Amino acid sequence: xxxxxxxxxxxxxxxxxxxxxxxxxxxxxxxxxxxxxxxxxxxxxxxxxxxxxxxxxxxxxxxxxxxxxxxxxxxxxxxxxxxxxxxxxxxxxxxxxxxxxxxxxxxxxxxxxxxxxxxxxxxxxxxxxxxxxxxxxxxxxxxxxxxxxxxxxxxxxxxxxxxxxxxxxxxxxxxxxxxxxx
Numbered sequence: 001x002x003x004x005x006x007x008x009x010x011x012x013x014x015x016x017x018x019x020x021x022x023x024x025x026x027x028x029x030x031x032x033x034x035x036x037x038x039x040x041x042x043x044x045x046x047x048x049x050x051x052x053x054x055x056x057x058x059x060x061x062x063x064x065x066x067x068x069x070x071x072x073x074x075x076x077x078x079x080x081x082x083x084x085x086x087x088x089x090x091x092x093x094x095x096x097x098x099x100x101x102x103x104x105x106x107x108x109x110x111x112x113x114x115x116x117x118x119x120x121x122x123x124x125x126x127x128x129x130x131x132x133x134x135x136x137x138x139x140x141x142x143x144x145x146x147x148x149x150x151x152x153x154x155x156x157x158x159x160x161x162x163x164x165x166x167x168x169x170x171x172x173x174x175x176x177x178x179x180x181x182x
Contacts, residue, residue, distance in 0.1 A: 021104035025049035030154035
């Protein structure tokens with residue numbers, strides 16, 4: 001049976017100054033364009049927030065105020081990001097978090113919407129790799145011998161998610177289960 005998972009998609013990850021799209025800002029956006037299960041193009045940029053990045057976020061991500069002081073703002077980054085993603089299905093780990101931020105900030109500046117289909121590797125891992133305990137990206141990566149180097153930087157997390165998606169793909173054979181999740 002042919003593997004049911006999609007082969008053309010874009011993996012997305014962001015880093016933010018906090019957990020609330022209404023109160024916090026995006027400070028990094030990265031994406032990997034995948035065709036036939038191969039990375040064919042990368043998008044990555046730091047984003048200059050209106051406010052300061054606090055010490056907790058800087059320690060977690062490694063992104064400092066000095067690093068973003070000359071970065072483009074979110075209003076100029078989002079059209080480039082949307083152009084990169086186009087109509088692809090967006091895959092990410094806990095992708096609803098990322099999409100809430102992206103959609104919130106996109107709707108602040110633009111009239112059209114970011115309404116791509118999405119697929120969450122957390123949900124896939126729970127379905128096809130049950131009883132693992134923790135489904136955090138770093139823990140799943142360690143479980144499946146995927147490098148966690150640079151965790152909490154958007155491009156590195158995209159690469160970890162891509163590798164995790166491929167591990168999960170190999171563990172599944174049900175076309176219907178995957179179609180329901182997209």
